[in-house]
Amino acid sequence: MCHSIGSGTQKGRLYAVHYFPHQRDTQIRSTDNTSGRLPNGDVSLLDGQVGQVLVRWLRPLIATYIWKKSAPLPPGPKPLPIVGNAFDINIEEPWLTYTEWGKKHGGIVYSRVLGIDFIIINNEKIARDLVDKRSKNYSDRPVISTNKLFGVDFNSALLPYGDKWRLHRRIFHQAFRVDTAAVYRDMHLRKVQDLLVSLLDAPEEFESHLKSFAASIIMKATYGYDTAPRHDLFVDRVEELINIITVYISPERAAILGALPFLQRTPSWVPGAGFMRTAQRCRELAIEVKDAPFEYVRKAMAAGTAVQSMVSDSLNRIEGDVNSGEEELALKEAAATAFIGGAETTSSVILTFMLAMVLNPDIQKRAQADIDTVVGQGRLPTYDDRPLLPYIEAIYRETLRWHAVTPLSLPHAVTDDDIFEGHFIPKGAILILNVWSMTQDESIYPNPEQFKPERFLTVDGKPTPDWISPAFGFGRRICPGRFLAESSVWTAIVSILATFDITKTKDSEGQEVEVKPEFTTGLAIHPRPFACSITPRSVDKDKLVRAANKND
Numbered sequence: 305m306c307h308s309i310g311s312g313t314q315k316g317r318l319y320a321v322h323y324f325p326h327q328r329d330t331q332i333r334s335t336d337n338t339s340g341r342l343p344n345g346d347v348s349l350l351d352g353q354v355g356q357v358l359v360r361w362l363r364p365l366i367a368t369y370i371w372k373k374s375a376p377l378p379p380g381p382k383p384l385p386i387v388g389n390a391f392d393i394n395i396e397e398p399w400l401t402y403t404e405w406g407k408k409h410g411g412i413v414y415s416r417v418l419g420i421d422f423i424i425i426n427n428e429k430i431a432r433d434l435v436d437k438r439s440k441n442y443s444d445r446p447v448i449s450t451n452k453l454f455g456v457d458f459n460s461a462l463l464p465y466g467d468k469w470r471l472h473r474r475i476f477h478q479a480f481r482v483d484t485a486a487v488y489r490d491m492h493l494r495k496v497q498d499l500l501v502s503l504l505d506a507p508e509e510f511e512s513h514l515k516s517f518a519a520s521i522i523m524k525a526t527y528g529y530d531t532a533p534r535h536d537l538f539v540d541r542v543e544e545l546i547n548i549i550t551v552y553i554s555p556e557r558a559a560i561l562g563a564l565p566f567l568q569r570t571p572s573w574v575p576g577a578g579f580m581r582t583a584q585r586c587r588e589l590a591i592e593v594k595d596a597p598f599e600y601v602r603k604a605m606a607a608g609t610a611v612q613s614m615v616s617d618s619l620n621r622i623e624g625d626v627n628s629g630e631e632e633l634a635l636k637e638a639a640a641t642a643f644i645g646g647a648e649t650t651s652s653v654i655l656t657f658m659l660a661m662v663l664n665p666d667i668q669k670r671a672q673a674d675i676d677t678v679v680g681q682g683r684l685p686t687y688d689d690r691p692l693l694p695y696i697e698a699i700y701r702e703t704l705r706w707h708a709v710t711p712l713s714l715p716h717a718v719t720d721d722d723i724f725e726g727h728f729i730p731k732g733a734i735l736i737l738n739v740w741s742m743t744q745d746e747s748i749y750p751n752p753e754q755f756k757p758e759r760f761l762t763v764d765g766k767p768t769p770d771w772i773s774p775a776f777g778f779g780r781r782i783c784p785g786r787f788l789a790e791s792s793v794w795t796a797i798v799s800i801l802a803t804f805d806i807t808k809t810k811d812s813e814g815q816e817v818e819v820k821p822e823f824t825t826g827l828a829i830h831p832r833p834f835a836c837s838i839t840p841r842s843v844d845k846d847k848l849v850r851a852a853n854k855n856d
Protein backbone atom coordinates (compact mmCIF):
# COMPACT_ATOMS: atom_id res chain seq x y z
CA MET A 305 0.00 0.00 0.00
CA CYS A 306 1.26 3.46 -0.81
CA HIS A 307 0.03 6.90 0.33
CA SER A 308 0.53 10.02 -1.77
CA ILE A 309 1.70 12.63 0.70
CA GLY A 310 2.65 15.64 -1.40
CA SER A 311 4.17 16.98 -4.56
CA GLY A 312 6.62 19.56 -5.99
CA THR A 313 8.51 20.68 -9.10
CA GLN A 314 11.97 19.84 -10.27
CA LYS A 315 13.52 21.09 -13.56
CA GLY A 316 10.11 21.92 -15.05
CA ARG A 317 8.52 18.61 -14.07
CA LEU A 318 6.06 17.92 -11.37
CA TYR A 319 6.69 15.16 -8.94
CA ALA A 320 4.59 13.37 -6.41
CA VAL A 321 5.93 11.98 -3.18
CA HIS A 322 4.88 8.52 -2.16
CA TYR A 323 5.40 7.01 1.23
CA PHE A 324 5.47 3.25 1.66
CA PRO A 325 4.86 2.69 5.35
CA HIS A 326 6.04 -0.90 5.36
CA GLN A 327 9.37 0.13 3.81
CA ARG A 328 9.62 3.29 5.91
CA ASP A 329 11.15 5.11 2.98
CA THR A 330 10.02 7.80 0.64
CA GLN A 331 10.11 7.65 -3.13
CA ILE A 332 9.95 10.52 -5.54
CA ARG A 333 8.46 9.76 -8.95
CA SER A 334 8.32 12.13 -11.89
CA THR A 335 4.97 12.91 -13.47
CA ASP A 336 3.80 14.38 -16.76
CA ASN A 337 3.59 18.19 -16.38
CA THR A 338 0.46 18.69 -18.46
CA SER A 339 -1.71 15.75 -17.61
CA GLY A 340 -0.87 15.70 -13.93
CA ARG A 341 -0.87 11.93 -14.22
CA LEU A 342 1.76 9.67 -12.79
CA PRO A 343 3.29 7.00 -15.01
CA ASN A 344 1.40 4.37 -13.01
CA GLY A 345 -1.90 6.12 -13.71
CA ASP A 346 -2.37 7.84 -10.33
CA VAL A 347 -3.69 11.39 -10.61
CA SER A 348 -1.30 14.00 -9.23
CA LEU A 349 -2.73 16.58 -6.84
CA LEU A 350 -1.43 19.40 -8.99
CA ASP A 351 -2.93 21.22 -11.88
CA GLY A 352 -1.89 24.56 -13.51
CA GLN A 353 -1.49 27.84 -11.57
CA VAL A 354 -3.02 26.67 -8.33
CA GLY A 355 -0.66 23.76 -8.41
CA GLN A 356 2.36 26.04 -8.89
CA VAL A 357 1.36 28.19 -5.89
CA LEU A 358 0.75 25.14 -3.81
CA VAL A 359 4.08 23.72 -4.86
CA ARG A 360 5.98 26.83 -3.76
CA TRP A 361 4.21 26.75 -0.45
CA LEU A 362 4.48 23.06 0.15
CA ARG A 363 8.01 22.52 -1.08
CA PRO A 364 9.87 23.40 2.13
CA LEU A 365 7.48 21.29 4.16
CA ILE A 366 7.88 18.33 1.86
CA ALA A 367 11.64 18.70 1.70
CA THR A 368 11.77 18.61 5.51
CA TYR A 369 9.44 15.63 5.54
CA ILE A 370 11.54 13.71 3.02
CA TRP A 371 14.74 14.64 4.80
CA LYS A 372 13.36 13.43 8.10
CA LYS A 373 11.93 10.21 6.76
CA SER A 374 15.01 9.32 4.78
CA ALA A 375 17.38 9.39 7.78
CA PRO A 376 18.04 5.99 9.29
CA LEU A 377 16.66 5.00 12.65
CA PRO A 378 19.25 4.76 15.44
CA PRO A 379 21.08 1.43 15.55
CA GLY A 380 19.71 -1.33 17.72
CA PRO A 381 19.22 -5.05 18.27
CA LYS A 382 17.81 -7.10 15.42
CA PRO A 383 14.06 -7.56 15.96
CA LEU A 384 12.03 -10.73 15.39
CA PRO A 385 8.94 -10.46 13.18
CA ILE A 386 5.84 -9.16 15.06
CA VAL A 387 7.22 -9.39 18.61
CA GLY A 388 10.27 -7.28 17.79
CA ASN A 389 12.71 -7.29 20.71
CA ALA A 390 10.12 -8.29 23.33
CA PHE A 391 11.97 -11.48 24.25
CA ASP A 392 15.39 -9.79 24.39
CA ILE A 393 14.46 -7.57 27.33
CA ASN A 394 15.04 -8.51 30.94
CA ILE A 395 11.54 -7.54 32.10
CA GLU A 396 12.61 -7.35 35.78
CA GLU A 397 15.62 -5.10 35.20
CA PRO A 398 15.22 -3.69 31.68
CA TRP A 399 17.89 -1.07 32.38
CA LEU A 400 20.52 -3.84 32.33
CA THR A 401 19.42 -4.95 28.85
CA TYR A 402 19.37 -1.36 27.62
CA THR A 403 22.83 -0.73 29.07
CA GLU A 404 24.17 -3.79 27.22
CA TRP A 405 22.57 -2.56 24.02
CA GLY A 406 24.19 0.82 24.66
CA LYS A 407 27.64 -0.80 24.89
CA LYS A 408 27.06 -2.48 21.55
CA HIS A 409 25.10 0.14 19.62
CA GLY A 410 25.92 3.48 21.29
CA GLY A 411 24.29 6.24 23.32
CA ILE A 412 21.07 6.20 21.34
CA VAL A 413 19.42 2.89 20.49
CA TYR A 414 16.27 1.94 18.59
CA SER A 415 14.18 -1.07 19.48
CA ARG A 416 10.70 -2.20 18.58
CA VAL A 417 8.49 -4.12 20.98
CA LEU A 418 5.19 -5.52 19.72
CA GLY A 419 4.82 -2.75 17.15
CA ILE A 420 5.86 0.11 19.43
CA ASP A 421 8.97 2.20 18.71
CA PHE A 422 11.35 2.61 21.63
CA ILE A 423 14.23 5.10 21.56
CA ILE A 424 16.63 4.37 24.40
CA ILE A 425 19.04 7.06 25.55
CA ASN A 426 22.02 5.66 27.42
CA ASN A 427 24.16 8.76 27.55
CA GLU A 428 23.57 11.86 29.71
CA LYS A 429 24.87 14.35 27.14
CA ILE A 430 22.50 12.99 24.49
CA ALA A 431 19.64 13.13 27.01
CA ARG A 432 20.40 16.79 27.72
CA ASP A 433 20.81 17.70 24.04
CA LEU A 434 17.57 16.01 23.17
CA VAL A 435 15.24 16.37 26.13
CA ASP A 436 16.54 19.55 27.79
CA LYS A 437 17.34 21.47 24.62
CA ARG A 438 14.45 20.26 22.44
CA SER A 439 12.06 19.88 25.35
CA LYS A 440 8.95 20.87 23.39
CA ASN A 441 9.22 17.72 21.33
CA TYR A 442 10.16 15.34 24.12
CA SER A 443 7.87 16.20 27.03
CA ASP A 444 4.88 14.00 26.35
CA ARG A 445 4.20 10.73 28.14
CA PRO A 446 3.37 7.48 26.38
CA VAL A 447 -0.21 6.29 26.55
CA ILE A 448 0.17 3.40 28.95
CA SER A 449 -2.99 1.35 28.74
CA THR A 450 -2.60 0.10 32.29
CA ASN A 451 -2.85 3.63 33.77
CA LYS A 452 -6.60 3.80 33.27
CA LEU A 453 -7.09 0.17 34.11
CA PHE A 454 -5.35 0.74 37.45
CA GLY A 455 -7.17 4.05 38.05
CA VAL A 456 -3.99 6.13 38.17
CA ASP A 457 -4.43 8.16 34.99
CA PHE A 458 -5.05 11.24 37.20
CA ASN A 459 -1.38 11.12 38.27
CA SER A 460 0.45 14.30 37.17
CA ALA A 461 3.50 12.25 36.24
CA LEU A 462 1.49 10.23 33.73
CA LEU A 463 -0.54 13.03 32.14
CA PRO A 464 -0.03 13.79 28.44
CA TYR A 465 1.75 17.03 27.62
CA GLY A 466 -1.09 19.56 27.47
CA ASP A 467 -3.19 22.07 29.39
CA LYS A 468 -4.15 19.75 32.23
CA TRP A 469 -0.52 18.82 32.81
CA ARG A 470 0.43 22.55 32.72
CA LEU A 471 -2.13 23.27 35.43
CA HIS A 472 -0.74 20.48 37.63
CA ARG A 473 2.79 21.66 36.99
CA ARG A 474 1.89 25.23 38.00
CA ILE A 475 0.48 23.97 41.29
CA PHE A 476 3.70 22.07 41.98
CA HIS A 477 5.83 25.03 41.04
CA GLN A 478 3.95 27.33 43.42
CA ALA A 479 4.31 24.85 46.27
CA PHE A 480 7.79 23.39 45.83
CA ARG A 481 9.97 25.72 43.78
CA VAL A 482 13.43 26.35 45.18
CA ASP A 483 12.49 29.31 47.44
CA THR A 484 9.20 27.88 48.75
CA ALA A 485 10.83 24.49 49.44
CA ALA A 486 13.11 26.46 51.81
CA VAL A 487 10.03 27.45 53.87
CA TYR A 488 9.76 23.80 54.92
CA ARG A 489 13.30 23.52 56.33
CA ASP A 490 12.32 23.99 59.97
CA MET A 491 9.75 21.29 59.49
CA HIS A 492 12.50 19.04 58.11
CA LEU A 493 14.55 19.56 61.25
CA ARG A 494 11.61 18.71 63.50
CA LYS A 495 10.83 15.57 61.50
CA VAL A 496 14.46 14.48 61.48
CA GLN A 497 14.53 14.77 65.28
CA ASP A 498 11.60 12.33 65.40
CA LEU A 499 13.54 10.03 63.07
CA LEU A 500 16.63 10.12 65.29
CA VAL A 501 14.60 9.26 68.40
CA SER A 502 12.96 6.35 66.55
CA LEU A 503 16.42 5.10 65.56
CA LEU A 504 17.50 5.30 69.20
CA ASP A 505 14.44 3.44 70.45
CA ALA A 506 14.11 0.71 67.81
CA PRO A 507 17.20 0.72 65.56
CA GLU A 508 16.37 -2.63 63.98
CA GLU A 509 13.26 -1.09 62.43
CA PHE A 510 15.30 1.51 60.58
CA GLU A 511 13.71 0.84 57.21
CA SER A 512 10.25 1.50 58.55
CA HIS A 513 11.49 4.69 60.32
CA LEU A 514 12.94 6.03 57.08
CA LYS A 515 9.66 5.42 55.30
CA SER A 516 7.75 7.18 58.06
CA PHE A 517 10.18 10.10 57.94
CA ALA A 518 9.77 10.62 54.17
CA ALA A 519 6.02 10.12 54.35
CA SER A 520 5.62 12.53 57.26
CA ILE A 521 7.49 15.28 55.39
CA ILE A 522 5.41 14.93 52.23
CA MET A 523 2.14 14.74 54.18
CA LYS A 524 3.04 17.83 56.17
CA ALA A 525 4.21 19.83 53.14
CA THR A 526 1.27 18.74 51.00
CA TYR A 527 -1.64 18.62 53.47
CA GLY A 528 -0.28 20.11 56.69
CA TYR A 529 -1.05 16.73 58.23
CA ASP A 530 1.05 15.11 60.99
CA THR A 531 1.27 11.38 60.38
CA ALA A 532 1.02 8.82 63.15
CA PRO A 533 4.42 7.22 63.91
CA ARG A 534 3.09 3.83 62.82
CA HIS A 535 0.29 2.52 60.62
CA ASP A 536 -1.07 5.87 59.65
CA LEU A 537 -4.20 5.21 57.63
CA PHE A 538 -3.40 7.66 54.81
CA VAL A 539 0.19 6.48 54.56
CA ASP A 540 -0.68 2.78 54.55
CA ARG A 541 -3.11 3.29 51.66
CA VAL A 542 -0.60 5.19 49.58
CA GLU A 543 2.10 2.62 50.23
CA GLU A 544 -0.18 -0.15 49.06
CA LEU A 545 -0.95 1.85 45.92
CA ILE A 546 2.73 2.56 45.24
CA ASN A 547 3.62 -1.10 45.64
CA ILE A 548 1.16 -1.93 42.90
CA ILE A 549 2.13 0.90 40.56
CA THR A 550 5.87 0.30 40.69
CA VAL A 551 5.44 -3.36 39.81
CA TYR A 552 2.62 -3.26 37.26
CA ILE A 553 2.97 0.02 35.44
CA SER A 554 5.86 0.07 33.02
CA PRO A 555 5.95 0.76 29.28
CA GLU A 556 7.33 -2.73 28.62
CA ARG A 557 4.40 -4.43 30.40
CA ALA A 558 1.98 -1.97 28.84
CA ALA A 559 3.29 -2.85 25.37
CA ILE A 560 2.36 -6.46 26.03
CA LEU A 561 -1.10 -5.54 27.33
CA GLY A 562 -1.57 -3.14 24.40
CA ALA A 563 -0.70 -5.88 21.92
CA LEU A 564 -2.95 -8.40 23.70
CA PRO A 565 -5.85 -6.14 24.73
CA PHE A 566 -8.12 -9.08 25.54
CA LEU A 567 -5.98 -9.56 28.67
CA GLN A 568 -7.38 -6.27 30.01
CA ARG A 569 -10.93 -7.51 29.61
CA THR A 570 -10.30 -10.84 31.25
CA PRO A 571 -12.56 -11.21 34.31
CA SER A 572 -10.58 -11.24 37.54
CA TRP A 573 -11.82 -14.72 38.50
CA VAL A 574 -10.20 -16.36 35.45
CA PRO A 575 -7.12 -18.29 36.55
CA GLY A 576 -4.00 -16.30 35.71
CA ALA A 577 -5.85 -12.98 35.56
CA GLY A 578 -4.79 -12.04 39.08
CA PHE A 579 -3.59 -8.70 37.83
CA MET A 580 -7.24 -7.77 37.12
CA ARG A 581 -7.99 -8.21 40.81
CA THR A 582 -4.94 -6.12 41.59
CA ALA A 583 -6.14 -3.48 39.11
CA GLN A 584 -9.52 -3.33 40.85
CA ARG A 585 -7.90 -2.91 44.25
CA CYS A 586 -5.65 -0.22 42.81
CA ARG A 587 -8.65 1.71 41.45
CA GLU A 588 -10.28 1.69 44.91
CA LEU A 589 -7.05 2.84 46.53
CA ALA A 590 -6.60 5.63 43.99
CA ILE A 591 -9.96 7.15 44.93
CA GLU A 592 -9.20 6.97 48.64
CA VAL A 593 -5.73 8.43 48.22
CA LYS A 594 -7.11 11.42 46.30
CA ASP A 595 -10.11 12.15 48.48
CA ALA A 596 -9.35 11.33 52.11
CA PRO A 597 -6.40 13.68 52.87
CA PHE A 598 -7.96 16.44 50.78
CA GLU A 599 -11.10 16.31 52.90
CA TYR A 600 -8.89 16.48 55.99
CA VAL A 601 -7.54 19.87 54.80
CA ARG A 602 -11.00 21.15 53.97
CA LYS A 603 -12.23 20.30 57.47
CA ALA A 604 -9.12 21.83 59.07
CA MET A 605 -9.64 25.03 57.06
CA ALA A 606 -13.29 25.19 58.07
CA ALA A 607 -12.28 24.72 61.72
CA GLY A 608 -9.53 27.34 61.38
CA THR A 609 -6.81 24.85 62.33
CA ALA A 610 -5.17 24.38 58.92
CA VAL A 611 -1.44 25.09 58.69
CA GLN A 612 0.59 26.13 55.65
CA SER A 613 0.66 23.43 52.97
CA MET A 614 0.41 22.94 49.22
CA VAL A 615 -3.33 22.24 49.46
CA SER A 616 -4.34 24.95 51.93
CA ASP A 617 -2.25 27.61 50.15
CA SER A 618 -3.73 26.70 46.78
CA LEU A 619 -7.30 26.50 48.09
CA ASN A 620 -6.89 29.98 49.58
CA ARG A 621 -5.52 31.23 46.28
CA ILE A 622 -8.32 29.88 44.10
CA GLU A 623 -11.17 30.80 46.43
CA GLY A 624 -13.82 32.68 44.43
CA ASP A 625 -12.10 31.93 41.11
CA VAL A 626 -14.58 31.13 38.30
CA ASN A 627 -12.49 28.14 37.23
CA SER A 628 -12.08 26.89 40.77
CA GLY A 629 -13.81 23.55 40.01
CA GLU A 630 -11.20 22.58 37.45
CA GLU A 631 -8.37 23.95 39.59
CA GLU A 632 -9.60 22.13 42.66
CA LEU A 633 -9.70 18.81 40.86
CA ALA A 634 -6.18 19.43 39.54
CA LEU A 635 -5.05 20.29 43.06
CA LYS A 636 -6.54 17.13 44.52
CA GLU A 637 -4.83 15.04 41.83
CA ALA A 638 -1.50 16.86 42.06
CA ALA A 639 -1.47 16.54 45.87
CA ALA A 640 -2.05 12.79 45.68
CA THR A 641 0.73 12.59 43.08
CA ALA A 642 3.12 14.42 45.42
CA PHE A 643 2.79 11.63 47.91
CA ILE A 644 2.86 8.84 45.35
CA GLY A 645 5.92 10.32 43.62
CA GLY A 646 7.77 11.70 46.59
CA ALA A 647 7.53 9.43 49.63
CA GLU A 648 8.90 6.15 48.33
CA THR A 649 11.63 7.77 46.22
CA THR A 650 12.88 9.90 49.11
CA SER A 651 13.01 7.03 51.61
CA SER A 652 14.69 4.78 49.00
CA VAL A 653 17.51 7.27 48.54
CA ILE A 654 18.09 7.49 52.32
CA LEU A 655 18.01 3.71 52.62
CA THR A 656 20.56 3.48 49.81
CA PHE A 657 22.74 5.91 51.78
CA MET A 658 22.47 3.65 54.89
CA LEU A 659 23.56 0.65 52.82
CA ALA A 660 26.51 2.60 51.42
CA MET A 661 27.57 3.54 54.95
CA VAL A 662 27.49 -0.06 56.22
CA LEU A 663 29.67 -1.07 53.31
CA ASN A 664 32.10 1.86 53.58
CA PRO A 665 33.13 2.51 57.22
CA ASP A 666 36.08 4.72 56.22
CA ILE A 667 33.85 7.09 54.28
CA GLN A 668 31.52 7.24 57.26
CA LYS A 669 34.36 8.12 59.62
CA ARG A 670 35.68 10.87 57.38
CA ALA A 671 32.17 12.36 57.07
CA GLN A 672 31.69 12.27 60.86
CA ALA A 673 35.03 13.99 61.41
CA ASP A 674 33.99 16.79 59.02
CA ILE A 675 30.67 17.23 60.79
CA ASP A 676 32.36 17.32 64.20
CA THR A 677 34.74 20.04 62.99
CA VAL A 678 32.01 22.24 61.55
CA VAL A 679 29.08 21.56 63.91
CA GLY A 680 30.87 20.62 67.14
CA GLN A 681 29.43 18.30 69.79
CA GLY A 682 26.82 20.47 71.45
CA ARG A 683 24.15 20.77 68.75
CA LEU A 684 22.59 18.96 65.79
CA PRO A 685 23.44 20.10 62.25
CA THR A 686 21.12 22.52 60.44
CA TYR A 687 20.66 23.42 56.80
CA ASP A 688 22.91 26.47 57.31
CA ASP A 689 25.85 24.08 57.72
CA ARG A 690 25.43 22.71 54.22
CA PRO A 691 27.90 25.00 52.37
CA LEU A 692 30.56 24.19 54.97
CA LEU A 693 30.27 20.43 54.52
CA PRO A 694 31.47 19.58 50.98
CA TYR A 695 32.13 15.93 51.80
CA ILE A 696 28.52 15.44 52.95
CA GLU A 697 27.46 17.11 49.71
CA ALA A 698 29.59 14.60 47.81
CA ILE A 699 28.02 11.70 49.74
CA TYR A 700 24.55 12.99 48.83
CA ARG A 701 25.47 13.18 45.14
CA GLU A 702 27.22 9.81 45.12
CA THR A 703 24.16 8.21 46.76
CA LEU A 704 21.99 9.42 43.88
CA ARG A 705 24.54 8.08 41.40
CA TRP A 706 25.59 4.78 42.97
CA HIS A 707 22.17 3.16 42.72
CA ALA A 708 19.65 5.36 40.94
CA VAL A 709 16.25 4.81 42.56
CA THR A 710 14.43 5.35 39.25
CA PRO A 711 16.86 3.59 36.90
CA LEU A 712 14.76 4.33 33.83
CA SER A 713 13.41 7.67 35.09
CA LEU A 714 9.87 7.90 33.71
CA PRO A 715 9.28 7.30 30.01
CA HIS A 716 8.77 10.34 27.77
CA ALA A 717 7.06 10.27 24.36
CA VAL A 718 8.07 11.92 21.10
CA THR A 719 5.57 14.52 19.87
CA ASP A 720 6.82 14.93 16.30
CA ASP A 721 9.27 13.33 13.88
CA ASP A 722 12.78 14.63 14.46
CA ILE A 723 16.34 14.12 13.30
CA PHE A 724 19.05 13.89 15.91
CA GLU A 725 22.71 13.48 14.95
CA GLY A 726 21.63 11.96 11.63
CA HIS A 727 19.15 9.56 13.23
CA PHE A 728 15.43 9.58 12.57
CA ILE A 729 13.35 9.79 15.78
CA PRO A 730 9.79 8.80 14.92
CA LYS A 731 6.76 10.63 16.27
CA GLY A 732 4.98 8.61 18.95
CA ALA A 733 8.09 6.66 19.96
CA ILE A 734 8.57 5.95 23.66
CA LEU A 735 11.73 7.62 24.91
CA ILE A 736 13.48 5.65 27.62
CA LEU A 737 16.01 7.65 29.60
CA ASN A 738 18.35 5.03 30.96
CA VAL A 739 19.60 6.80 34.08
CA TRP A 740 21.23 3.56 35.16
CA SER A 741 23.53 3.54 32.14
CA MET A 742 24.26 7.28 32.55
CA THR A 743 25.24 6.94 36.19
CA GLN A 744 27.26 3.74 35.64
CA ASP A 745 29.21 5.14 32.67
CA GLU A 746 32.79 3.96 33.25
CA SER A 747 34.26 6.72 31.12
CA ILE A 748 32.87 9.30 33.57
CA TYR A 749 32.76 7.26 36.79
CA PRO A 750 35.63 4.71 36.85
CA ASN A 751 34.69 1.58 38.84
CA PRO A 752 31.07 2.73 38.95
CA GLU A 753 30.01 -0.04 41.33
CA GLN A 754 32.18 1.50 44.06
CA PHE A 755 30.79 4.20 46.35
CA LYS A 756 33.29 7.06 46.03
CA PRO A 757 32.08 10.52 47.10
CA GLU A 758 35.40 12.05 45.92
CA ARG A 759 34.08 11.82 42.36
CA PHE A 760 32.07 14.94 43.17
CA LEU A 761 34.89 16.97 44.73
CA THR A 762 37.42 19.16 42.94
CA VAL A 763 41.15 18.76 43.75
CA ASP A 764 40.83 21.47 46.38
CA GLY A 765 37.97 19.64 48.07
CA LYS A 766 35.04 21.76 46.84
CA PRO A 767 31.87 20.28 45.32
CA THR A 768 32.24 19.97 41.54
CA PRO A 769 30.60 23.00 39.89
CA ASP A 770 27.49 22.87 37.66
CA TRP A 771 26.35 19.53 39.00
CA ILE A 772 22.90 18.41 38.07
CA SER A 773 21.77 14.86 38.67
CA PRO A 774 20.01 12.79 36.01
CA ALA A 775 18.24 11.09 38.93
CA PHE A 776 15.51 13.77 38.85
CA GLY A 777 14.82 13.47 35.12
CA PHE A 778 15.01 15.86 32.22
CA GLY A 779 13.49 18.77 30.34
CA ARG A 780 10.03 20.10 31.15
CA ARG A 781 9.11 16.89 33.00
CA ILE A 782 12.00 17.18 35.47
CA CYS A 783 10.87 16.27 38.99
CA PRO A 784 9.09 19.32 40.51
CA GLY A 785 9.68 17.95 44.02
CA ARG A 786 13.46 17.82 43.69
CA PHE A 787 14.18 20.77 46.00
CA LEU A 788 11.98 19.35 48.73
CA ALA A 789 13.49 15.89 48.22
CA GLU A 790 17.04 17.23 48.30
CA SER A 791 16.35 19.03 51.54
CA SER A 792 14.85 15.90 53.13
CA VAL A 793 17.66 13.60 52.01
CA TRP A 794 20.49 15.98 52.91
CA THR A 795 19.01 16.66 56.36
CA ALA A 796 18.62 12.93 57.03
CA ILE A 797 22.15 12.09 55.88
CA VAL A 798 23.89 14.77 57.93
CA SER A 799 21.79 14.18 61.06
CA ILE A 800 22.23 10.40 61.04
CA LEU A 801 25.98 10.72 60.49
CA ALA A 802 26.28 13.30 63.26
CA THR A 803 24.67 11.07 65.84
CA PHE A 804 25.00 7.37 64.91
CA ASP A 805 27.52 4.75 63.85
CA ILE A 806 26.15 2.47 61.16
CA THR A 807 28.03 -0.82 61.14
CA LYS A 808 27.67 -4.46 60.16
CA THR A 809 25.98 -6.66 62.74
CA LYS A 810 27.92 -9.47 64.43
CA ASP A 811 26.96 -13.13 64.68
CA SER A 812 27.00 -15.21 67.89
CA GLU A 813 30.75 -15.78 67.44
CA GLY A 814 31.49 -12.10 67.15
CA GLN A 815 32.11 -12.26 63.36
CA GLU A 816 30.77 -9.47 61.15
CA VAL A 817 27.77 -10.51 59.07
CA GLU A 818 28.52 -9.74 55.43
CA VAL A 819 26.12 -7.42 53.62
CA LYS A 820 25.51 -7.94 49.92
CA PRO A 821 24.01 -4.93 48.14
CA GLU A 822 20.84 -6.19 46.49
CA PHE A 823 17.96 -4.14 45.14
CA THR A 824 14.30 -4.63 44.33
CA THR A 825 13.04 -4.19 40.78
CA GLY A 826 10.35 -2.02 39.20
CA LEU A 827 9.87 1.61 38.28
CA ALA A 828 11.38 2.78 41.59
CA ILE A 829 13.83 0.50 43.36
CA HIS A 830 15.33 0.32 46.84
CA PRO A 831 17.78 -1.93 48.69
CA ARG A 832 16.43 -5.32 49.73
CA PRO A 833 16.34 -5.75 53.52
CA PHE A 834 19.82 -5.84 55.01
CA ALA A 835 21.06 -6.11 58.58
CA CYS A 836 22.96 -3.29 60.20
CA SER A 837 23.71 -2.04 63.66
CA ILE A 838 22.77 1.56 64.42
CA THR A 839 24.22 2.82 67.68
CA PRO A 840 24.59 6.35 69.10
CA ARG A 841 28.14 7.62 68.64
CA SER A 842 28.34 8.47 72.36
CA VAL A 843 26.23 8.85 75.47
CA ASP A 844 26.29 12.61 74.86
CA LYS A 845 24.87 12.16 71.36
CA ASP A 846 22.07 10.04 72.81
CA LYS A 847 21.27 12.84 75.28
CA LEU A 848 21.53 15.49 72.56
CA VAL A 849 18.97 13.72 70.37
CA ARG A 850 16.49 13.26 73.20
CA ALA A 851 16.92 16.80 74.46
CA ALA A 852 16.45 18.30 70.98
CA ASN A 853 13.27 16.29 70.54
CA LYS A 854 11.90 17.36 73.93
CA ASN A 855 12.64 21.06 73.33
CA ASP A 856 10.72 20.96 70.11
Ligand code: HEM
Pocket residue numbers: 460461462463473476480522641642643645646647649650653709710713714715716775776777778779780781782783784785786788789790793
Ligand atom coordinates in the same frame (compact mmCIF):
# COMPACT_ATOMS: atom_id res chain seq x y z
C1 HEM B 1 14.78 11.67 45.95
C2 HEM B 1 13.51 11.74 45.65
C3 HEM B 1 12.96 11.82 44.25
C4 HEM B 1 13.45 11.30 43.08
C5 HEM B 1 14.72 10.49 42.88
C6 HEM B 1 12.51 11.66 42.04
C7 HEM B 1 12.68 11.33 40.71
C8 HEM B 1 11.80 11.69 39.71
C9 HEM B 1 11.97 11.36 38.33
C10 HEM B 1 13.12 10.58 37.74
C11 HEM B 1 10.90 11.87 37.66
C12 HEM B 1 10.64 11.77 36.16
C13 HEM B 1 11.23 12.97 35.45
C14 HEM B 1 11.14 12.89 33.96
O1 HEM B 1 10.14 12.40 33.45
O2 HEM B 1 12.07 13.30 33.26
C15 HEM B 1 10.06 12.52 38.61
C16 HEM B 1 8.87 13.13 38.31
C17 HEM B 1 8.03 13.65 39.25
N1 HEM B 1 8.27 13.78 40.60
FE1 HEM B 1 9.93 13.19 41.57
N2 HEM B 1 11.49 12.37 42.59
C18 HEM B 1 11.73 12.50 43.95
C19 HEM B 1 10.95 13.17 44.85
C20 HEM B 1 9.76 13.82 44.57
C21 HEM B 1 8.97 14.58 45.51
C22 HEM B 1 9.35 14.83 46.96
C23 HEM B 1 7.85 15.00 44.84
C24 HEM B 1 6.69 15.84 45.33
C25 HEM B 1 6.73 16.69 46.26
C26 HEM B 1 7.95 14.51 43.48
C27 HEM B 1 7.00 14.72 42.51
C28 HEM B 1 7.17 14.38 41.17
C29 HEM B 1 6.17 14.64 40.15
C30 HEM B 1 4.82 15.29 40.34
C31 HEM B 1 6.72 14.18 38.94
C32 HEM B 1 6.07 14.24 37.56
C33 HEM B 1 6.54 15.45 36.78
C34 HEM B 1 5.91 15.56 35.42
O3 HEM B 1 5.55 14.56 34.83
O4 HEM B 1 5.79 16.70 34.93
N3 HEM B 1 9.12 13.81 43.36
N4 HEM B 1 10.63 12.41 39.87
